[in-house]
Amino acid sequence: MKDIGFVSSGDGAQLQCYRDFSEYLDEEIYLRTIDRVDLGAFKAIVLPDFSNQGLLRIHARQFNDYLANGGFLIVFEPNRMDEWLDVVTVQWFSRETEDWKWWMKPGGRMEAYQPEPRHAMAQAIPLADMCWHFFGAFRLPDTATPILNLDNDEGCLMYDQQVGGGGRLIASTIDPHTHHGRRFMPATTRFLEGFYPWLKAEVQQRG
Template sequence: MKDIGYVCSGDGGQVTTFDDYRAYIDDMIYVMELDRVDLQQYRAIVIPDFSNQEVLARHAGKFDDYLAKGGFLIAFEPSRLDQWLTIVDVPWFERGTKDWKWWMKPGGRLEVYQPEPKHPMAEAIPVADMSWHFFGAYRFFPGAQPILNLDNDEGCLMFDYRLPEGGGRLICSTIDPVVHSGRRFMPATTRFLNGFFPWLKAEVAREHA
């Protein structure tokens, strides 16, 4: 069995990011060929930000089945899987970044923090490396562990949810590191991925030890 599959829609930033972190990723899965791929051969599947929504929606049942059988799915926004994944009711809501140019201002900060106790991913990636902007947010819901929250706990930008009764695991994010890093825009996104892919590889090994 392989560790990590990476679903690519063909965007140049997605391809470059795959090349950057291919030491941690087993295969690139072209989204247009999903019907030919058995996702169950991967312990984890990563869906990058700015993926082809129409094609993902066409294969929603495939991802539902993957999670139902114990798979580990990580989706970055804007992938809007709340519109096509049915096995989990993803509670997305409209919420924009208050100040997209916060990083250009002395003492500026994005309106986010990592809640305590910190999720293991947050232990591997500091909040500064999770901060650039975001697309929407999630409501808190039972059984999900927040990873990155909005100030005043208005909602979260990333959560980790384990499905009940032997199901899989879902990490959802409204931040978009993959394409930015691949296009060499916003250094924090590259720092995020420098922590994320080693963490994911280690997490998969730990869960299947």
């Protein structure tokens, strides 16, 4: 079994990310022809931000079955997973970053924090590397561990290890791949530099 599959819609930023982090990724999977791929052959599947929405809905059953059968699905926003993922209910809310240019101001801060700073993912990715902006927020399922929350305690990044059927889900409302792939917003590069080594280790440790 392979460790991590990376789903690409063919977007240039996604392709760049796959090249940049290929040492942690086992295979690039083209979303348009994903019905020819056995997702069960991968311990984890990454859906990067700004994937093709129409194709996600067309192939929704394949992702749902993968998660329901014990797969480890990682979904970055804005992919509106609440519209096509039905194995687990993750309520999404429309939220706007209060100040999109906060990072350009001395002492600026995005309205988010790490509620579990000792979690291994938070240890691998400091708060400063999780903050640029966000696309909405989640209401956290009872089984989920919050990794990045808005100040009002709605979720930006969560890890649910108790999805029915033994599956695991990481869901986020942030978009690191788009920015890193287009070489804009250094925090997103630092995020991925922390995330993919952590994910690889998590997959190999947990199986």
